[in-house]
Amino acid sequence: MPFDVTALRSHFPSLDHGLAFFDGPGGSQTPRVVAEAIAATMISPLSNRGTISTSELNAERAVAEFRSAYADLLGVPTTGIVHGRSATQLTYDFSRHLARTWRPGDEIIVSRLDHDSNVRPWIQAAERAGVTVRWIDLDGASLDLDTYQPSERTRLVAVTAASNVLGTIPPLREIVDRAHEVGALVYVDGVHYAAHHLADVPADFFVCSPYKFFGPHCGVLAASPELLETLQPDKLVPSSNAVPERFEFGTLPYEMLAGATAAVDFIAAIAPGGSGTRRERLAGSFAAIHEHELALRAQLEAGLRELGDAITVHSTAPDRTPTTLLTLEGRDAREAQIHLAGLGVLAPAGSFYAYEPFRALDLTDPALRVGLAPYNTPEEIDRLLTGLAAFLKL
Numbered sequence: 001m002p003f004d005v006t007a008l009r010s011h012f013p014s015l016d017h018g019l020a021f022f023d024g025p026g027g028s029q030t031p032r033v034v035a036e037a038i039a040a041t042m043i044s045p046l047s048n049r050g051t052i053s054t055s056e057l058n059a060e061r062a063v064a065e066f067r068s069a070y071a072d073l074l075g076v077p078t079t080g081i082v083h084g085r086s087a088t089q090l091t092y093d094f095s096r097h098l099a100r101t102w103r104p105g106d107e108i109i110v111s112r113l114d115h116d117s118n119v120r121p122w123i124q125a126a127e128r129a130g131v132t133v134r135w136i137d138l139d140g141a142s143l144d145l146d147t148y149q150p151s152e153r154t155r156l157v158a159v160t161a162a163s164n165v166l167g168t169i170p171p172l173r174e175i176v177d178r179a180h181e182v183g184a185l186v187y188v189d190g191v192h193y194a195a196h197h198l199a200d201v202p203a204d205f206f207v208c209s210p211y212k213f214f215g216p217h218c219g220v221l222a223a224s225p226e227l228l229e230t231l232q233p234d235k236l237v238p239s240s241n242a243v244p245e246r247f248e249f250g251t252l253p254y255e256m257l258a259g260a261t262a263a264v265d266f267i268a269a270i271a272p273g274g275s276g277t278r279r280e281r282l283a284g285s286f287a288a289i290h291e292h293e294l295a296l297r298a299q300l301e302a303g304l305r306e307l308g309d310a311i312t313v314h315s316t317a318p319d320r321t322p323t324t325l326l327t328l329e330g331r332d333a334r335e336a337q338i339h340l341a342g343l344g345v346l347a348p349a350g351s352f353y354a355y356e357p358f359r360a361l362d363l364t365d366p367a368l369r370v371g372l373a374p375y376n377t378p379e380e381i382d383r384l385l386t387g388l389a390a391f392l393k394l
């Protein structure tokens with residue numbers, strides 16, 4: 001059942017400013033409850049984690065509630081949830097933890113569809129360990145699985161759950177199954193995917209960023225606690241060696257954890273009449289979000305088609321998120337961004353750290369990215385299309 005978008009929007013103070021935000025893939029707007037959870041944690045009695053004072057217990061609770069919320073969101077036990085500064089930081093950390101056991105002759109596989117944060121850390125770790133890097137290439141907007149050749153030598157496959165520029169959702173289950181057949185681990189970048197779908201990925205590691213789905217700026221990694229037990233990072237002597245604490249360096253940002261938890265609870269409450277466990281309510285909400293975003297995407301794509309050959313749509317994979325990458329014949333996408341911003345419509349131009357996809361698609365100039373979020377409306381799409389039509393006539 002779809003949700004009431006007007007009711008949803010009333011939770012976002014920033015939407016009162018008359019701007020139409022199509023820049024969700026870069027970071028979503030923030031509902032009041034998330035900001036309030038951050039503030040409440042900071043102004044309540046707060047000490048380091050402990051079991052004696054209220055202030056220690058408040059810190060302890062922020063951590064426990066965060067792990068519980070992300071265990072529900074990402075489908076792993078609470079001890080499989082690792083907090084990080086960002087997805088990029090977590091991927092760099094885990095590339096170093098995992099590369100400790102790589103040896104010359106080993107191989108890793110990365111993809112041309114990925115944001116650079118799930119490419120470069122692995123390539124740099126492979127170079128240091130003397131490990132061969134193989135690629136899954138692109139065929140148009142999709143991964144070319146003929147070029148995916150895991151072997152007995154493959155130690156790791158790093159692949160995205162959804163492209164942050166093309167929206168492409170690759171056939172992850174097949175990729176993961178084939179990696180597992182040869183004993184390789186799979187590290188999935190779920191940063192873009194997790195803003196649109198409930199994570200249900202059979203991967204070994206799944207990383208996401210709450211600021212893409214209404215939360216504060218941080219990263220979260222999910223893995224099985226048993227797998228995490230097999231990894232030993234460098235760490236301080238007095239810090240906990242328990243899983244997942246051994247992967248979280250320094251004092252945790254309790255207020256961020258509280259905000260990130262509030263984002264999960266906010267999503268869980270989006271589906272009308274939701275009941276059951278939080279995971280079940282999250283599934284209902286993501287189904288409602290998907291329905292809403294699919295309708296908006298259809299409207300957007302029909303409107304873009306009407307604008308004719310002047311616009312090339314690069315997001316063409318059969319399975320994709322509502323994120324659409326455009327180039328404009330003979331026109332600079334940055335100028336289109338500026339024109340639209342003048343109308344209060346925010347659709348950024350750039351390459352969005354999608355370094356490999358841009359090279360593979362031979363996109364030398366910035367492109368315009370129109371990303372849909374649950375708070376977008378049909379009227380906002382009309383504003384965008386009218387603005388684009390006016391820009392093309394300039």
Ligand SMILES: Cc1ncc(COP(=O)(O)O)c(C=O)c1O
Pocket residue numbers: 025026085086087088089115117118160162163164189190191192208209218219
């Ligand atoms: C698909 C994807 N992966 C990774 C990242 C990096 O995330 P973070 O900013 O949390 O490091 C982004 C950020 O835009 C992204 O869209």
